[in-house]
Amino acid sequence: MTSATPERQRGRQLPTAEELRIWRDFIETTEALSSQVGARLQTDAALSPGDYVVLLALTEAQDRQLRSSALAAHIGWERSRLSHHLGRMERRGLIRRQECPTVPRGAEVLLTPAGADAFRQATVPHLRAIRELFVDALTADQLRAAGEIAAALRAHLATRRED
Numbered sequence: 001m002t003s004a005t006p007e008r009q010r011g012r013q014l015p016t017a018e019e020l021r022i023w024r025d026f027i028e029t030t031e032a033l034s035s036q037v038g039a040r041l042q043t044d045a046a047l048s049p050g051d052y053v054v055l056l057a058l059t060e061a062q063d064r065q066l067r068s069s070a071l072a073a074h075i076g077w078e079r080s081r082l083s084h085h086l087g088r089m090e091r092r093g094l095i096r097r098q099e100c101p102t103v104p105r106g107a108e109v110l111l112t113p114a115g116a117d118a119f120r121q122a123t124v125p126h127l128r129a130i131r132e133l134f135v136d137a138l139t140a141d142q143l144r145a146a147g148e149i150a151a152a153l154r155a156h157l158a159t160r161r162e163d
Contacts, residue, residue: 033133040129045122050085051094052126055119058095058111065110067100094118 015023038049047055053075058064066074072082086109089095094115100106111119138146 036133037126037129040133041122041126044125044129045118047118047122051089052119052122054082054085054089054109055094055111055115055122058109059116059119061111064116065108067103068097068107068109071109089115 034049041047041049041052045052054071057071057074058066068082068086069079072079075082077085086095086097090097092114093112096110096112097107098110100108135143
């Protein structure tokens with residue numbers, strides 16, 4: 001019988017009290033940060049964080065349009081969540097949906113001029129909020145470490161999805 005390596009044992013153990021404290025601090029802080037950035041976006045530009053992420057994806061897409069399934073995958077949303085959100089955005093004139101000419105029952109999401117204008121008007125205030133609430137709170141070393149932590153977590157989660 002072989003003994004498990006420390007890494008394998010670590011994967012089976014429950015978090016320590018200190019690890020749980022760090023986890024809670026991390027989650028509570030990211031939620032508070034997200035909430036404050038989202039509130040600023042709503043106040044400054046009358047857009048929700050969801051609106052902004054959809055508009056950003058469409059702004060960066062070729063011809064400012066994406067198939068709805070590609071948009072959902074790109075922003076990491078379930079297709080049903082995206083569909084409901086797009087309905088609200090469409091009623092406000094920010095996007096338009098149309099049938100995909102090459103895929104039966106497929107839909108394409110297009111950025112409207114009103115959506116492009118709303119995104120343009122939101123961008124500078126949104127970037128200012130990110131600067132004030134996130135970047136300015138950290139030293140250059142802390143910011144670099146935050147980037148490394150985010151990359152490590154993203155890579156770890158990607159390998160977990162593949163299992």
